[in-house]
Amino acid sequence: MLKSRFENFLSFIENKKILITTHNLVDIDGLASCFALKSFLIQYFKNQQVSIYFTELSAKSKIFLKKFSDIFPKFDVSSETHLDFALVDVIIIVDTNSLNQIGLSNKYDILDLKIPNIVIDHHHLNEKSKGNPLNLTFENYSSTAEIILELFEYFNIQLKTSIKTLMAAAIITDSGFFKYANNKTIHNINKLIGEDVNFQNILILLKSEIDLSQKIAKIKGMQRVELIREGDYLIAITNVSSFGSSVASMLLKTGFDIAIVFSKEINKYRITARAKKLICLKTGLHLGKIFEEISEQYNGNGGGHDGAATLTVDKESDFNITQIIQRIKDNL
Template identity: 30%
Template sequence: MKELANFLAGAAERGQQILVLCHHNADPDAVASAIVLTEVLNRLGARAKAGVSESLSLISQNLLRAFGREIAINPPLEAGLVVLVDTSSLEHLGKLGEQLEQKAPKLVVIDHHRPVEAMKQLASFYFVQEEFASESELILQLVRKLGAEPTPEGASLLLAGIISDTAHFRFAKDQTFEAVNSLIKAGVNYRRVLEALRLPEDPSKRVAMLKAAQRVELRRIHGRLVVLSELGSFEGDAASMLVRIGADVAIVGSEEKGRIRLSGRARQEILKTLGLHLGELMEELGKQFGGSGGGHAGAASMNGEGELEEAKKYLFKALQQKLKPKE
């Protein structure tokens, strides 16, 4: 990380124009990481701007309103240096990803998801650390390597990112709580952060969760409960819900106009005992169906082309191997 910090500090001290960019439908972890890193780089002398591809999630919009922050949507790619945060592949940037490939600015990748080989080849600087439960934790360490500290408002954003990406600490690691402790000491108003992450109950989401449960296809694979369901929205939320009510592995997918999308979740016990990595599985699936995929061991997604039924067949076959008890 020291080498990365030196590289970014050098660019900032030269007054370089930098775009810090994150994925489409950006969640609080991505948004917080982009904004805080941008603010610190500007304090060091850079001309930096934070941006997001295509859209913000509803909860991110709420967070930005609560803390009076803004982030550019689909910013122009004018900077000579682009820093991607919480973004494992260009496919997660939509059309901006295509433009990045064409313009080929100097690219830095800072991420905590499963490494993607194609991105390693594209990036001038590739820094991926899967051991971090959230991108916000990684950015906090990087900020300190840059010799800076987040402001109380910036610390609040990072805490929101951590809470969001760890599902309110369900997927937290020991170092997560060390980061949280230091952020609170930096002046975070914990209650204000929680309020910013609370959205009014969405009736359409409740209906979607019920539909996901109603459409479940259940398989027992080596004694494990694997469920697949179909839904046009809230796929990740539905997969999480299905794990909470009893599934060992839950995959929720959608198909529209020849495009398929899948989100998966798995119990922590499965990850520990069998070494299952959904990010790896979704990466394989993305390649198989002409798209991309990735994520964490217990939470991942993919986008591709084809039919959902064919993707299901591939998944069941792959899980037959991946869920085999270790000898």
């Protein structure tokens, strides 16, 4: 079944000019998946034109890529800065299932382009992305890089040390340093590490000094936190102007079971939420599903995983945070 999906995907894109892209503020999984997919396609098809487009890398990804380039100076980390869609036959979108989240859509109306797109992703599937049978979307993977790793395996394509390093870094970060890993995640990392790829060296690659503004956001997030107790569960609500996901993760480490971080942006509200994996497994709580449903109600944009999700809604809407708290409480 998987093999036929891979084969259908490849036969569709064969001899087409391919553009690979990912969500805005590219994280390490998005970054690794773009480069790994390009490497796979170039080796598999021999004569295929493949380019990559990034809107903007996240601060972490920028630091990672710089360190990575020092170790693999010959690795081509370049990407397109100017796009000519006349030269694109198909767009492959990795690590996101929402066209709204890809940076391309800010500059170009991707639906207006009439260029077919295929999604390769591991996030909770929204209805829209279920439509295309060519999409390679599997929720049971901790990272998109692992779906691409399977492509390499099925078609017996050689994995270069640089690509293995990228994929291992993606798996480690997207699984929260294995906190959200499943058995398959561990099997997959085992396939990538070895004589040429040292696990500790990847951890060093992933180390980045927290900058001052992030430290301040975390401290303010902590100062403003409101504690809601629901039975034995502790829910945190706070607000910061940026670094919402770092603040939410910090609150879980502090002892909260669920953290909701509210941020006011120029013309929208962004809500980032995190929940402990154990609680999701025990109660069936799925933040991604809740945010997706609320986003539909307010014509916003939301989704994610069971324990990690983001929602953006227009400031003009009558959205109220108490609705999220109620939905979470109902699930506990």
